[in-house]
Amino acid sequence: MSITRETVEQAARLARLTVADEDKDRLAGELSAILGFVEQLDEINTDNVEPLTSVVGATARMRKDEVNAGDYPERVLANAPDRVTDFYAVPKVVE
Amino acid sequence: MAQTIKGQTGEWEIVIGMEVHAQVLSESKLFSGASTTFGKAPNHNVALVDAALPGMLPVLNEECVRQAVRSGLGIKAAINLYSVFDRKNYFYADLPQGYQISQLYHPIVGEGELTIDLEEGESRVIGIERIHLEQDAGKSIHDQDPHRSFIDLNRTGVALMEIVSKPDLRGGDEASAYMTKLRSILRYLGTCDGNMEQGSMRADVNVSVRPMGSTELGTRTETKNVNSVRFIRQAVEYEARRQVELLESGGKVVQETRLYDPTKGETRSMRSKEEAHDYRYFPDPDLLPLQLNQDFVDAIAADLPELPDEKRARFEADYGLSNYDAGVLVAEKETGDFFETVAKGRDAKLAANWVMGELFGALNKAGVELANSPVSADALGGLIEAIASDTISGRTAKDVFAIMFETGKSADAIIDEQGLKQISDEGAIETALDEIIAANPAQVEKAKENPKLKGWFVGQVMKATGGQANPGVVNKLINQKLG
Amino acid sequence: MSELNRLTIAQARKGMAEGAFSSVELTQSCVDAMEARADLGAFITPTPEAALEAAAEADRKRAAGDEGALLGIPLGIKDLFCTEGVQTTAASRILEGFKPTYESTVTRNLLRDGAVFLGKLNLDEFAMGSSNTTSYYGNVVNPWQSSDKPNMQLVPGGSSGGSASAVAARLCLGATGTDTGGSIRQPAAFCGITGLKPTYGRCSRWGVVAFASSLDQAGPMARSVEDCGLMLGSMAGYDPMDTTSVDTPVPDYTAELGAGVKGLKIGIPQEYRVDGMPEEIEKLWMETAERLRAEGAEIVEISLPHTHAALPAYYIVAPAEASSNLARYDGVRYGFRSDAPEGLPEFSSLEEMYATTRGEGFGPEVQRRIMIGAYVLSAGFYDAYYNKARRVRTLIAQDFSRAFEQVDAILTPTTPSPAFGITEEPTGVEMYMNDVFTVPASMAGIPGISVPVGMSKDGLPLGVQLLGKPFEEVGLLRVAQAVETAADFTAAPQLMA
Known part of the structure; x- marks a missing residue:
């Protein structure tokens, strides 16, 4: 599958990445090359093969319902680029 | 539909x-x-x-x-x-x-x-x-x-x-x-x-x-x-x-x-x-x-509580409640539990009526949740016992309930304090009635002609007994004596 | 300058235990080496003062009778491990200035055993790369130089390029690495050191900046097989905070060292003879097999029929997981946030802040992989790409389990080439071919170790890779040490401190 400029724009939008206009064609080429490479897999017969969910062959372990974290806003907010009291602050969200 | x-x-x-x-x-x-x-x-x-x-x-x-x-x-x-x-x-x-x-x-x-x-x-x-x-x-x-x-x-x-x-x-x-x-x-x-x-x-x-x-x-x-x-x-x-x-x-x-x-x-x-x-x-x-x-x-699964549908069916079967009443009582788990405490060993229909009638009405009016009700399930049960044993009349019970809701006191305490225990002793009521009949021959004649006027005698007996006469007994005796 | 920094971990342990030198002296020697070879670009954040304090503390503990497994041993930490109070960048601009308020489980385990941290080592941005040229904090230089072009700077491999370069140049006695598709083994081979990727689930991923969660695994990089075993013993372990870590006891990884390979069966997978592989690599591979045969091992030709599918499947799985794992870097809670557009007081929307921050905060390779990942997961493509790749993983894992019914370990080359020049770096898919021999084991989750065994015609180190059964690192290290002993690799890099 060949990736177009539009597909690059769509993927960039999905991934929230600003891509400069002049880079879009180059990226389309690069992404097409990668996809072309991975599409070799089409030749492999995977009928009746289950997808691998875990290389360790294990299933989920659960924890007890105990409160043993939180109540440490400073540990959570220490690296905030912008904060107001104990809130993170971001540019206005328009709903 | x-x-x-x-x-x-x-x-x-x-x-x-x-x-x-x-x-x-x-x-x-x-x-x-x-x-x-x-x-x-x-x-x-x-x-x-x-x-x-x-x-x-x-x-x-x-x-x-x-x-x-x-x-x-x-x-x-x-x-x-x-x-x-x-x-x-x-x-x-x-x-x-x-x-x-x-x-x-x-x-x-x-x-x-x-x-x-x-x-x-x-x-x-x-x-x-x-x-x-x-x-x-x-x-x-x-x-x-x-x-x-x-x-x-x-x-x-x-x-x-x-x-x-x-x-x-x-x-x-x-x-x-x-x-x-x-x-x-x-x-x-x-x-x-x-x-x-x-x-x-x-x-x-x-x-x-x-x-x-x-x-x-x-x-x-x-x-x-x-x-x-x-x-x-x-x-x-x-x-x-x-x-x-x-x-x-x-x-x-x-x-x-x-x-x-x-x-x-x-x-x-x-x-x-x-x-x-x-x-x-x-x-x-x-x-x-x-x-x-x-x-x-x-x-x-083994530990699952009784759910509303099962509880409703049981309330109908065990307590003889209507489908509607049972539905109202099981809608909230707390209500169902409250009702069962009230009804246990008592008249279930009476309990249902009191829970859904007086109690819900009072809670609603006061804007209070059942969980914070000033009248507990046991207290309401006490009131219902007093009614069932003819200790008080249904009419008096409403007054007692109002006081219970306001003060949180038990029905018995209020009945005692205010001397509300009703008189069901026929002898005592008969004595009072006989005195009234003897003192009011003209009224007796009128009442015999027009049975509607018997109500005047009921009022007089209640007055004479301080409102504590059992209205059922009073009516029965008046009917006997005034035909 | 003392040359304590050139000791192996085992030698340093012995020396300190015997009182021949202190951790402070050893650590000072490493700190001096770091300063002398700062031009390698191996460290993003060196922490010499903290290291010397930790060394002094280790000496005090030793005096008080403490015998921690790594007491006083100076190590470098790949800057993908979160370290409390010390900047952790993942070599990305987007985490510039980020100081974790927590310590990763692996580094906490190392600290528990007395290790001294010299600082945070450079890597490819978010561990995405095979040459350490994608770091926001500059390239890492391989301390080895080609006899053909001695003035050319060579790549150390990646993504654990800073770790490999620092260990090879003797700036530290060992270093932590992480391996997603070969990020420990490939740079170890390029720099002539030993690097072990343990079984997936052997080391906790808690506190390690995630690249591809189903593949990422921390491991040791050092100058001997024994040192890797010593470090793994400290790093490994079940962690209730990482439910993909496996609850199985941590053995003594040095227990079987020296036991040799007599009677063991070593598999040679025919599919690893790829077109265009330099003859010298094939030759060294076969020589290594011969040496093992000479030591009493049985060499068995085996087949891993889905080998060729591993790399394309990897380039679906890893970017897909990465695109999701890297969504959290949005400039809201930590790290870099872009300034508002020029001339404007603020961003017009949150969307704009996200996209600008991420567009400026991530480098080109990371952005490429995020976009590929978003694309292969997007509606309509999920089955064709991601699920297909997961099915292929099942086939790859089955290949290995069948092979391990026949053999005790598998021997392959680590890389299809020696280190190349920073300016000669291949691009795109060609670059991905660097990982062609390391990726299959990653996809199957099995352990692999790269051991230096010889030199290319231009005087650059070459390594072979040994693959083992899940959680049987003890046996794998035993075979690796036999390879190490037989190869007797003693060459040292030109840019060594």
Whole structure:
């Protein structure tokens, strides 16, 4: 599958990445090359093969319902680029 | 009867499916050890993983799994011993990971059902598609600053059950009855507190309409986050009418997300600038598949409480209550329990009447929850005993109840203090009556001609006994003596 | 300058235990080496003062009778491990200035055993790369130089390029690495050191900046097989905070060292003879097999039929997981946030802030992989790409389990070439071919170790890779040490401190 400029724009939008206009064609080429490479897999017969969910062959372990974290806003907010009291602050969200 | 809409072109059927988000009752969050307590200071109920700090990993809370299974059993659903957590990828300020952990492909609970109770004793069985576990999001606060939004992650990662119904509901009344019943069941199970004002339960309501008799589904809209039973009904009714009007005027329903505005009583489109979401679901590689064993499920099943439908049937059978009364009493677990305490070893019908009549009336008027009732179940039982033993009359009982409600004192104490114990001793009443008859020969003559005037003698006896004479005995004696 | 920095961990342990030198002296020697070879660009954040304090503390503990397994041993930490109070960048601008308020489980385990941290080592941005040229904090230089072009700077491999370069140049005695598709083994081979990727689930991922969660695994990089075993013993272990870590006891990884390979069966997979592989690599591979045969091992030709599918499947799985794992870097809670557009006081929307921050905060390779990942997961493509790749993983894992019914370990080359020049770096898919021999084991989750065994015609180190059964690192290290002993690799890099 060949990736177009539009597909690059769509993927960039999905991934929230600003891509400069002049880079879009180059990226389309690069992404097409990668996809072309991975599409070799089409030749492999995977009928009746289950997808691998875990290389360790294990299933989920659960924890007890105990409160043993939180109540440490400073540990959570220490690296905030912008904060107001104990809130993170971001540019206005328009709903 | 299912609600329909009579349009200009004919009758339309309303088709509704609901996705209810119910907050799981647990101490800590679905994947972190932070508390789920409501109303804490911002970002205090936040573990490192909730803030999606680099390298942090989710660890599944066993109790949340148990609660989901319990809820599934409560709606007679198939429990999937194998389930998988998927990532739902999208960006939002209050979604720190950039994805919500949910269960798309393999939910923990499969198909089940729930019986909704409609007016006039009607009921219908509504299919449930699935229940899956997922994370709640945080909160953005927009009104504190002109240029910035504030983010509080206290809710982030709290466990939610998403309970998805089949498109089996046929009107606003059914949709609200569904929510009421689901809430009741979850509260009985103790898996959700059902507190809709705090957002513990909210519904996404999918509505479409189709010409009566059609079997195809129309295009649906999804009205998000409706947080009261009344609003659900209003939203459905508004939305269905809007769609019918649109279709009848040659328009088309657009599949979209809408919001219900309770102040205006209407739904409106959440016009998003973005194109359709592409959530890029895939199994969360940080979480291995969840494999439960049957013993785990069986242990929960063995421990399941009596649910409202069973309790209602038992109230009818054991206490001889009407279907309606039983329904009212079981709607809330607390009410049913309260009633049973009152009724135990006493006249059950009388108990039901007092609980639903005087008590509910007084609570309503005072704006007090049953849990905080100044009259306890035992106290109300005491009053009912006093009535049943003819210690006081029904009339006096109402006065006693009013004092009980106000003071919290027991019925016996009030009866004693105020000397309200009624006189049922025929001899004493007869003596009083005889004296009145002897003193009022003219009245006796009149009453013999016109039996309606016997009431005057009742009043006189009550006066003479300080209102404590048993009215039944008084009437009986008057009838004997005055023919 | 003392040359204590050139000791192996085992030698340093012995020396300190015997009182021949202190951790402070050893650490000072490493600190001096770091300063002398700062031009290698191996460290993003050196922490010499903290290291010397930790060394002094280690000496005090030793005096008090403590005998921690790594007491006083100076190590470098790949800057993908979160370290409390010390900047952790993942070599990305987007985490510039980020100081974790927590310590990763692996580094906490090392600290528990007395290790001294010299600082945070450079890597490819978010561990995405095979040459350490994608770091926001500059390239890392391989301390080895080609006899053919002695003035050319060579790549150390990647993504654990800073770790490999620092260990090879004797700036530290060992270093932590992480391996997603070969990020420990490939740079170890390029720099002539030993690097072990343990079984997936052996070391906790808690506190390690995630690249591809189903593949990422921390491991040791050092100058001997024994040192790798010593470090793994400290790093490994079940962690209730990482439910993909496996609850199985941590053995003494040095227990079988020296036991030789007599009677063991070593598999040679025919599929690893790829077109265009330099003859010298094939030759060294076969020589290594011969040496093992001479030591009493049985060499068995085996087949891993889905080998060729591993790399394309990897380039679906890893970007897909990465695109999701890296969504959290949005400028809201930590790290870099872009300034508002020029001339404007603020961003017009949150969307704009996200996209600008991420567009400026991530480098080109990371952005490429995020976009590929978003694309292969997007509606309609999920089954064709991601699920297909997961099915292929099952086939790859089955190949290995079948092979391990026949053999005790598998011997392959680590890389299809020696280190190349920073300016000669291949691009795109060609670059990905660097990982062609290391990726299959990553996809199957099995352990692999690269051991230096010889030199290319231009005087650059070459390594072979040994693959083992899941959680049987003890046996794998035993075979690796036999290879090490037989190869007797003693060459040292030109840019060594």
